[in-house]
Amino acid sequence: MREPLTSDTIATVKATAPALEQRGVEITTRMYERLFVDPEIKALFNEAAHISGEQPKRLAAAILAFAKNVNKVDVLEGAIDKICHRHVATHIKPEHYPAVANALLPAIRDVLGEAATDEVLAAWGQAYWFLADIMIEREKRLYSHAETN
Ligand code: HEM
Structure with missing residues (x-):
């Protein structure tokens, strides 16, 4: 498990979460453009959910919600x-x-331009991996549970 986030990182993420939420759809759209350049990644997504526009919204909303609550993930x-x-x-x-x-x-x-300083992006990167690690661990347990059943 990764180190806990520092109070500076938490403060930076929380301070910038509202701006990211306001432009969430733009960020999501851009994120998927970048993500789906890789056909193997694209294939992982259920086309129906993506075409309906639901999946990008869910993924981005979740990442933003998690980042806002990053100091109380429980x-x-x-x-x-x-x-x-x-x-x-x-x-x-x-x-x-x-x-x-x-x-x-x-x-x-891409979306926020210069407002997304290196410090902001570094903090968001740390928050992403903090959450990703929690999810990866949980998914590992779910996969091994599935194997033993
Ligand atoms: C911290 C990182 C991530 C967050 C917060 C996140 C969030 C979500 C959310 C909210 C859903 C919808 C769950 C539901 O149906 O209720 C979802 C589904 C999904 N996610 Fe993630 N996700 C993350 C990482 C990833 C990664 C790394 C991939 C693969 C590249 C991925 C691929 C998918 C796919 C394929 C689905 C199912 C889509 C469908 O139902 O068609 N996610 N994720």
């Missing part, structure tokens, strides 16, 4: 659990997580 327990079950059903593995980070962080900069 309140997100139920939401995290639901996502992890969906991830296991769609065969998401630890090695897929960098692709989302590599799409999300540049998308934030």
Whole structure:
């Protein structure tokens, strides 16, 4: 498990979450443009959910909600659990997580421009991986549980 986030990182993420939420749809759209350049990643997504426009909204909304609550992730327990079950059903593995980070962080900069300083992006990167690690761990447990049943 990664180190806990520093209070500076938490403060930076929380201070910038409202700006990211306001422009959430733009960021999401840009993130998926970047993410789906890789056909293997694109294939992981259920086309129907993506075409309906639901999946990009869910993923981005979840990342933003998590970042806002990054200092009290225990309140997100139920939401995290639901996502992890969906991830296991769609065969998401630890090695897929960098692709989302590599799409999300540049998308934030694409949309927010200079407001997304290096400090802001670094803080968001730390928050992303903090959450990703929690999810990866939980998904590992779900996969091994599935194997023994
Ligand atoms: C911290 C990182 C992530 C967050 C917060 C997140 C969030 C979500 C959410 C909220 C859902 C919808 C769950 C539901 O149906 O209720 C979802 C589903 C999904 N996620 Fe993630 N996700 C993350 C990482 C990833 C990664 C790394 C991949 C693969 C590259 C991925 C691929 C998918 C797929 C394929 C689905 C199912 C889509 C469908 O139903 O068609 N996610 N995720």
